[in-house]
Amino acid sequence: MGLDTGDTAWVLISAALVLFMTPGLALFYGGMVRSKHVLGMLMQNIFAMGIISVLWSAVGYSLAFGGSGRFIGDFSLAFLNGADGITGTIPTMAFVAFQMMFAVITPALITGATADRLKFASYAVLIAAWALLVYFPVARWVWNSNGWIFQMGALDFAGGAAIHINAGIAALAVVLVIGNRIGHGSEPMPPHNLPTTILGTGILWFGWMGFNAGSALAANGVAAQAVVNTHLAAAAGMLGWLIAERKQAGHATTLGAASGAVAGLVAITPCAGFVGGASPLIIGAVAGALCYLALGIKARLKLDDSLDVIAVHLVGGIIGTVLLGLFADTGVNDGGADGLFYGGGVELLVDQVIAAVSVLIYSFVVTYVIAKVIDRTMGLRVDSNDERAGLDQSQHSESAYQA
Amino acid sequence: MRLVTAVIKPFKLDEVKDALKAIGVTGMTATEVRGFGRQGGHTETYRGAEYKIDFVPKVRLELVVDDAQVDEVVDTIASTAATDKIGDGKIWVTAVDRIVRIRTGEEGSAAI
16 A cells, blocks of 8 residues: 555644644633633643643654554654654654644543642643553554554544543542542532633534544545544434433533533544444434433542543543444444444454453553652642632633733 | 612613613713622522522612702612512612712712
8 A cells, every 4th residue: 555645635634633622622621610710721731732742752652653562662763753654545644643633632631620720730740641651551552553452352443442531530530639629519610601612612523523534544435434423423412411401400501512512522432433324323322311411420429520521531431432342333344343233242342341441440540640649749739729719820820801 | 969879680771771861861880790689599500510699690870960860860760670570679879978070170060
């Protein structure tokens, strides 16, 4: 196979689409926090575009895709030296760029759970360490042909396990270390600007086309199927969430529509290039409804997962990763496998569960240790005066809105 | 001279302003405020969590008027701001000792 210009163009565009998701995520989260913390939230997200990109070029790509190890790469491609060949039908550098944007957004997902209380410098160390010790290895396992999960035969088209389960369970670990926001459960903390959240949702939805369909690494039928699957799962996710919400809480809310769409997008992520027909509708709708019901988990655990990273990303990621074991269809993508409903037996389903559980345990343990070490040394959480004043003033000496 | 202060529903502000202009009032100050009385607050739901919003948005209107016009102003505000539902607000009148127009230095009725 030589270089294909159409494939190359699509992957390069997809890299830009995925990049755009991180500021989208910033707005999605930023609208949901109180106004004194909105810059703190935006900053944590866009800062990932800075630090993780640098780390990715220095060692991240090499650790994820260099060498031949099953669990981690090596430093042979450090600073992208030697990454100038061809991968499949695209320049390796296009793959480097596309995967870089995945590395950027994944740690940023955690910030929704830890909203309003992380010390900025400690956050910087946290996500740098997390990328090095958690994300780069897990990306290796799942996406590199030497990786053990890849070799086992589990499928993860665009990151159900590698990104959403990974970041979702990491969010839980960090929240366990830092504790709940001051006033959690006793004072109202409503979103300060839902229109901003809706704008962020639109950007995420848009960018997710590149996230999922770009993962075909080609401009072909699988990519087209992934675009349709992605969109349909978001649509069905919105409806699933709204129906559950309307039945249980009495109103179909704007935030619910946005959250349901994102839940559907999360769940279709591992499945996007492996399923077809009505499967994306089922996967999206199930994710929308179950992620809504999963909101109750944090209340039961008395845990301040502030913007519901666990309910949306962890639960949505698990739903997508496991349902792929049922709905995968080689009629859609002969590079995949058949799930239980398509004559493949339980083999893929078992592999999917093993992949999900492995990422979950590894990420939880390592993230907890990282967070604990930072907390003991430099302190991970702001002091109570800084928290009450808001991250905008205390961490960045800025205000989002002038009176 | 009297200071008339009215706390009204925000969407009634323009109607009240027009009615007051129609009876010859030449100026007033409006401030966005929050408060609660018998109306109490309301609940909002975000991702299944209910929040009680105690303070509801209101507009506070302040205007200084001549003694002779006080009753007409109060009655006009009362009739224009009314929706006959709970939460229409209140009007109260207080004495004003002195009033100065900053630009000209005029005092008393001339400064209104």
